[in-house]
Amino acid sequence: MERVPILKIGDILLVSIQVDMSDQTAIQLQEDLAERIVATGCHGVIIDITALDIVDSFVGRMLSTIASISKVLDAETVVVGMRPAVAITLVELGLSLNGIRTALNVERGMELVAATRADDWDALDGDDEDAETTATP
Amino acid sequence: MAMSAEQSGRLARLLSEHTDRLTERWTETVAASLRGRLSQAELGRQVRELHRSMIDAGRNGLTDLADEHGGELRAVLAELSTNRARQGFSASETAISVFAVKDALLELMEENKADDTLRDFVAFSALIDQMGLFTFESYVRTREGLIADQAEQLLELSTPVVKLWEGVVAVPLVGTLDSARAQVVMERLLQTLVDTGSPYAIIDITGVPAVDTQVAQHILKTVVAARLMGADCIISGIRPQIAQTIVALGIEFGDIATKASLADALRHVLRLTGVETTARRPRRES
Amino acid sequence: MTAVDLGVPDVQAIRSDEDVVRVRQLVRTTAVAAKLSLVDQTKLVTAASELARNTLIYGGGGTAEVTSVEDGRRRGVRIVFADDGPGIADLDQAFTDGFTTGGGLGLGLSGARRLVDDFDIWTTVGEGTRITVTKWSR
Numbered sequence: 001m002e003r004v005p006i007l008k009i010g011d012i013l014l015v016s017i018q019v020d021m022s023d024q025t026a027i028q029l030q031e032d033l034a035e036r037i038v039a040t041g042c043h044g045v046i047i048d049i050t051a052l053d054i055v056d057s058f059v060g061r062m063l064s065t066i067a068s069i070s071k072v073l074d075a076e077t078v079v080v081g082m083r084p085a086v087a088i089t090l091v092e093l094g095l096s097l098n099g100i101r102t103a104l105n106v107e108r109g110m111e112l113v114a115a116t117r118a119d120d121w122d123a124l125d126g127d128d129e130d131a132e133t134t135a136t137p
Numbered sequence: 138m139a140m141s142a143e144q145s146g147r148l149a150r151l152l153s154e155h156t157d158r159l160t161e162r163w164t165e166t167v168a169a170s171l172r173g174r175l176s177q178a179e180l181g182r183q184v185r186e187l188h189r190s191m192i193d194a195g196r197n198g199l200t201d202l203a204d205e206h207g208g209e210l211r212a213v214l215a216e217l218s219t220n221r222a223r224q225g226f227s228a229s230e231t232a233i234s235v236f237a238v239k240d241a242l243l244e245l246m247e248e249n250k251a252d253d254t255l256r257d258f259v260a261f262s263a264l265i266d267q268m269g270l271f272t273f274e275s276y277v278r279t280r281e282g283l284i285a286d287q288a289e290q291l292l293e294l295s296t297p298v299v300k301l302w303e304g305v306v307a308v309p310l311v312g313t314l315d316s317a318r319a320q321v322v323m324e325r326l327l328q329t330l331v332d333t334g335s336p337y338a339i340i341d342i343t344g345v346p347a348v349d350t351q352v353a354q355h356i357l358k359t360v361v362a363a364r365l366m367g368a369d370c371i372i373s374g375i376r377p378q379i380a381q382t383i384v385a386l387g388i389e390f391g392d393i394a395t396k397a398s399l400a401d402a403l404r405h406v407l408r409l410t411g412v413e414t415t416a417r418r419p420r421r422e423s
Numbered sequence: 424m425t426a427v428d429l430g431v432p433d434v435q436a437i438r439s440d441e442d443v444v445r446v447r448q449l450v451r452t453t454a455v456a457a458k459l460s461l462v463d464q465t466k467l468v469t470a471a472s473e474l475a476r477n478t479l480i481y482g483g484g485g486t487a488e489v490t491s492v493e494d495g496r497r498r499g500v501r502i503v504f505a506d507d508g509p510g511i512a513d514l515d516q517a518f519t520d521g522f523t524t525g526g527g528l529g530l531g532l533s534g535a536r537r538l539v540d541d542f543d544i545w546t547t548v549g550e551g552t553r554i555t556v557t558k559w560s561r
Contacts (some may be wrong), residue, residue, distance in 0.1 A: 020447060022440040023476070054447065054465055056472040057531060080367065084327030085465040087362035093469060093534040094520055102367035104334055109367075317561075324462060 004029045006036050012044040012113060013037065013075075014106070018051045026062045033066055037073045044113035045070050048106055050081030060095045067100045076116050078102065080109035140260040142198040148261050149195025151245065152188060159241045160184050166237035170230060183234070186213055191238075202267040214268055215275045222279035231276050235269045296322045298329040305337045305406050306330065307399065311344030319355035326359060330368045337410070338363060339402045343374030353388045360393050369409075371395070373402035426501065426557070432490040437478045437504075446475040446487045450502060453489050457498045459560050467500060467558040470535040474504045474554055477531050482506025482552055492557065499540070499559040510548040 001024050007014045013036055015029065033045065047063065049055065055063075067077040080103045090097070103109040140148075152159060164184045168177065190210045197206040214235070221231040239262060246254050296318065301307045308326050326338055340356060342348070360370040373396040375383070383390070396402040433453070435446050450471040454464040471487070478485045485506030492501045511517050518533045536542040541557040 020444050022444050024440045053451070054469045054472060056469050056476075057534060058472075058476060078367075082366045083465075084324060084331060084362070084366065085462045087327060087365040088323065088358070088462055089465045089469050089538065090365055091358045091362045092466065092537050093473075094537070095534070096361070097365060102365060104330060104336060104367045108334070108336065320462075 001025055001028065003032070006032060008036075008040055008042065011042055011117075012046055012110060013040065013042045014046050014048065016048040016051070020053075021059065023058055026059055030062055030066055030069070034069050034073065037070055037075050043075050043117055044110075045075050045077040046106060046109045046113065047077065047079045048081050048109075049079060049086075050083070050105075052086065053083070055082070055086050055090060055095075057093065057095055060090065060097055063100055064097060071099075076101070076113050078109040078112050080104065080106050140200045140264055142200055144257055144260045145195045145199050145264075147257060148264075149192045151242070152192045152195065155245055156188065159238070159245065160188050162241035162244065163188070163238050166240055167234050170233045170237070171226070174226070175224070183217055187217065187235070187238075199264075202264065202271055210268070211271060214272050218272045218275035219279045222276045222283070228273055228276050232269045232272050235265060235272050239265055296325055298325050300329075300333060300335070301339065301403055302407065302412075304333075304335045304410060305339065305403065306333060306335045307339040307341060307403075309341045309344060309399070313347070314345060314352045314355065316351065316355070319352065323355065323359045323362070327362055327366065330363060330366060336368045337406045338368060338370045339399060339406065340370055340372050341374040341399045341402070342372065342379070343376070343399070345374075345379075348379045348382055350386055350388065353383065353386070357388075357390070357393070369394075371402045371405060373397065373399050426492045426494045426499070429491040429493050429498075432488040432503075435487045435489070436484075437475050437487055437506075438484045439479070443472065443475045443479060446489075447472050449487070449489050450500065453491055453500050454558070457491050457500050457560060459500065459558060463558055463560070466538040467502075467556075470538040470556060470558075471502055473531040473535045474502070474556070478504045478506045478508075478552075481511075482508030484508075485551075494559070497559045497561070499557050501555065501557040504554045504556075505551065506553075507551040510550055510552055511544075511546045512548050514544070514546065 001022065002019050004015060004017055004019070004021070004025065006029075007016075013033065015033065017029075019025070021029070036042070037045065045066070047066065052059070063079055067079075070077045078101045079097070082102065101112060103112050160181070164177075164181050167184065168175075168180055171180070190213045194206055194210045199206040199210070201207070202211065217234065218231050221234070242261060243258065246258055296308065296310075298306055298308050306326070306329050308322060310322065314322070326340070329335070330338060340359070342356075345352070356372065360372075363370050371394045372390070375395055375397065394402075394405060396405055433449055435449050436442060437446060447468050451464060451468050454467050459467065475487055478487070482504075483506060485504065485508070488503040488505070490501045490503075492499050518536070520533050535556065539556040539558050541555070543555040544552070545554075546552040
């Protein structure tokens with residue numbers, strides 16, 4: 001079984017899915033990520049799916065689960081690089097990927113994670129009115 | 138009635154022995170039907186080419202146009218009808234160019250009557266009919282190709298995606314949106330978002346005469362797909378009547394931002410991205 | 424117009440997780456050869472992925488038969504998923520968005536049907552399920 005590598009860049013874990021994942025590989029990635037978040041104490045996870053030519057309901061569910069798990073572990077997940085054809089297909093399939101934040105590319109994903117973390121610090125400083133408004137609408 | 142190889146040979150002989158007279162009479166008949174819309178020289182050339190390939194085919198023992206011997210003749214016929222279709226001649230005018238040879242042949246054969254003349258003429262005639270039908274089909278195929286090309290060009294023409302600002306693209310939709318066009322617009326808009334890395338898109342529907350449930354569905358799907366990719370869409374240019382239709386049809390735009398004009402939409406996006414747009418001193422324009 | 428097969432079908436057994444990946448790749452190759460647009464390829468491969476997984480999880484394994492077809496005007500790809508599993512007792516329920524007995528999102532059957540042009544299902548309790556889908560080029 002193939003394993004998807006997880007890279008650590010600063011405070012962010014970067015997962016770039018380059019293979020056509022079997023369901024087992026997807027489940028393995030989910031487990032590996034949870035462990036790495038705890039081990040590294042990172043506060044951001046970026047999952048790059050630029051290379052994926054399809055996202056079916058199984059992978060969609062995996063992405064949602066990863067987002068929920070990392071939330072519990074105090075990390076923000078952003079899915080980046082979804083191809084137009086994949087997005088159109090997901091809409092038709094009826095999969096809305098609720099609770100997942102998305103960005104066009106890795107760079108914008110990193111900005112999004114940084115902005116969210118900054119808001120969290122602002123919120124800690126007692127200035128919590130900006131916390132929601134600066135997040136992507 | 139199918140033509141025998143012998144008859145085919147006789148046809149070739151007949152055609153080659155009276156070349157000048159035949160082509161002249163043939164050209165004359167065609168010219169009359171085209172009423173001078175094609176130059177005499179070009180017409181003459183086409184008739185002589187057709188004449189020559191009929192002789193060649195006959196010498197090879199052609200009995201049916203679909204035969205392998207008919208390859209060259211078919212090519213000549215196809216070229217003729219393609220040209221006619223492009224030049225705007227009608228299908229009948231194109232077919233007459235082929236059928237006209239019958240008159241010329243009949244005159245010739247009447248003068249040299251023999252026992253099997255009638256039988257021969259019926260067989261020749263059957264081949265010429267096949268040729269005529271083939272011309273007709275090529276003609277239709279060419280026209281269909283032209284129509285398909287134009288439809289595609291129209292699609293390209295009518296769906297521009299323009300970059301308005303750093304990180305902001307817009308699609309001004311003009312004309313009626315059908316399912317095929319909406320799909321093209323959707324794909325092109327999403328691809329542009331990726332190519333330019335723009336997180337904002339404005340869909341301007343000022344030029345759309347009417348919005349029905351289906352069009353609204355397409356727009357909504359585009360917006361949801363863009364969100365999945367990490368981009369936001371704003372819909373602008375909703376005219377009063379369209380707003381009424383949308384409400385009457387019970388279409389939910391949900392939390393999708395809608396603005397009255399493209400300018401409003403752009404101002405909204407720029408505010409979101411943090412670009413300062415409000416002029417410090419309100420400017421008055423006369 | 425009736426569909427005409429172009430060539431013999433490619434058959435892929437569905438016995439494991441990796442076979443689902445192989446079905447996806449086979450369908451992709453055939454769809455590219457049939458000149459389906461990128462979006463249509465993606466829709467078909469996604470539908471195939473959902474249905475192959477259903478065949479594996481609910482049908483206990485089976486086969487996918489991928490054929491290139493033509494109907495005189497357009498080309499297309501037809502896939503037949505067959506298994507000898509328990510069959511589906513309540514079809515209406517199985518096609519309801521969000522209904523699942525397998526712990527998934529419940530979008531497999533209904534979602535796959537929305538992604539293809541023709542969708543045909545035969546199922547008998549105790550005998551198995553056979554789903555035929557076709558996607559045509561535009």
